[in-house]
Amino acid sequence: MLFEPHYKYNECIGCTDEDKELMGCTKDGKFCGALNSELAITNATLVLEENVRQKCIWYLHKKQNPEYYWKYMINFKDLCMNTETPKFTKECSVMVNK
Numbered sequence: 001m002l003f004e005p006h007y008k009y010n011e012c013i014g015c016t017d018e019d020k021e022l023m024g025c026t027k028d029g030k031f032c033g034a035l036n037s038e039l040a041i042t043n044a045t046l047v048l049e050e051n052v053r054q055k056c057i058w059y060l061h062k063k064q065n066p067e068y069y070w071k072y073m074i075n076f077k078d079l080c081m082n083t084e085t086p087k088f089t090k091e092c093s094v095m096v097n098k
Contacts, residue, residue, distance in 0.1 A: 005058050005069075007051040010034060024048055039086045046088040050076075053093050072096060 012020055012029035019025075023032040024044030033044030041047060054073070061068040080092040 003066075005055060007055060008034075009048060009051070039081065041086060041088060043088075049090070050088045050093060053090075057097075 010023065010032040012023055012025050012032045015023070015025070015029055020029050020032065022044075023034065024047070025032040026045070026048060031048060033047040035041055035044055036047070054069075054076075057072050058069045075096040076093065079096055080087045080089075
């Protein structure tokens with residue numbers, strides 16, 4: 001089986017600066033996240049940053065040790081998402097990545 005992770009992002013064409021800030025946009029609105037009330041995510045930029053970290057982990061390990069990616073994803077879900085207050089933060093990612 002061939003697997004390639006894909007991550008959702010939005011492009012905010014014609015958005016105001018306030019819209020871009022709310023959606024956590026980077027690169028002048030080219031990459032925007034989304035808020036998620038179900039996961040209590042109020043900072044969409046954190047989700048975009050975590051997506052980049054996950055994509056990097058995949059590319060670094062896909063040939064030599066693809067299991068590392070899956071271990072990271074499972075641990076991230078268990079430790080950073082399955083809490084009362086999900087933590088899409090660099091600190092939680094570093095904790096999971098140990």
